[in-house]
Amino acid sequence: MLHFFHHPLSPYSRKIFFLLEEAGHPYDLRTVSLEKKEQKDSSYLVLNPAGRVPAIKDGDFALSESNAILRYLTRKYQLHQFYPTAVEEQAQVDMWWDFCSNHINRPLIDLAWNKIMAPRYGGKPDAAVIAKAEKNLERDLPVLEKQLQGRNYLVTADLSLADINLMPFAIYAKDVIRLDDFPAFKAWINRVEERQAWKNVVSYSGH
Ligand SMILES: N[C@@H](CCC(=O)N[C@@H](CS)C(=O)NCC(=O)O)C(=O)O
Numbered sequence: 001m002l003h004f005f006h007h008p009l010s011p012y013s014r015k016i017f018f019l020l021e022e023a024g025h026p027y028d029l030r031t032v033s034l035e036k037k038e039q040k041d042s043s044y045l046v047l048n049p050a051g052r053v054p055a056i057k058d059g060d061f062a063l064s065e066s067n068a069i070l071r072y073l074t075r076k077y078q079l080h081q082f083y084p085t086a087v088e089e090q091a092q093v094d095m096w097w098d099f100c101s102n103h104i105n106r107p108l109i110d111l112a113w114n115k116i117m118a119p120r121y122g123g124k125p126d127a128a129v130i131a132k133a134e135k136n137l138e139r140d141l142p143v144l145e146k147q148l149q150g151r152n153y154l155v156t157a158d159l160s161l162a163d164i165n166l167m168p169f170a171i172y173a174k175d176v177i178r179l180d181d182f183p184a185f186k187a188w189i190n191r192v193e194e195r196q197a198w199k200n201v202v203s204y205s206g207h
Helices: 011-023 066-076 087-120 127-148 161-170 183-193 196-205
Strands: 002-006 028-031 055-058 061-064
Touching: 002 011, 011 066, 011 161, 011 196, 055 066, 061 066, 066 161, 087 127, 087 161, 127 183, 161 183, 183 196
Parallel strands: 002 028
Antiparallel strands: 002 055, 055 061
């Protein structure tokens, strides 16, 4: 049995959650309370030496880092529809996966943290971080928008790991940018939101 250690509001955990729900792969869900700092318990550090969620334990095999887990699951359980085996096609998935991780996900979470979560949880928004994130998105969102024009999904005809990597961060865009300026990105978010697997992820956390 695959044990999946997560926190419901962690976007990195949600990537794994989304893939497992899409694949219909059976798993045992274990919530790690970040509020109680359970991610730093010695029993958990065996699974993830960095003391973060997510992590998995598949039989005797433990693995952390969300991207490594996504690749492991698709290879181990032959979920090739999400990560094509043809070298060039897989490289395209890798390219958009890396582009979004480096240039879209990071600034979106920085904006979400500073514009929404910090005020909500009594933290202090950092104006410099907000300015840098907005500048970076101004430069890189048009690149994503262009890629999504005329496509349903980022690379392949259906959902791939490139989309799965983006979605848990993309949902913040609704609250932190003017999404109407990016109609293809907005349509992609709406399309992914309609997938039952994503609805399952969201209904679990209630957000
Ligand atoms: N690079 C890691 C990032 C994981 C990460 O940052 N997880 C956060 C939750 S979203 C966490 O566990 N934070 C708790 C901590 O750092 O103590 C991955 O891709 O899995």
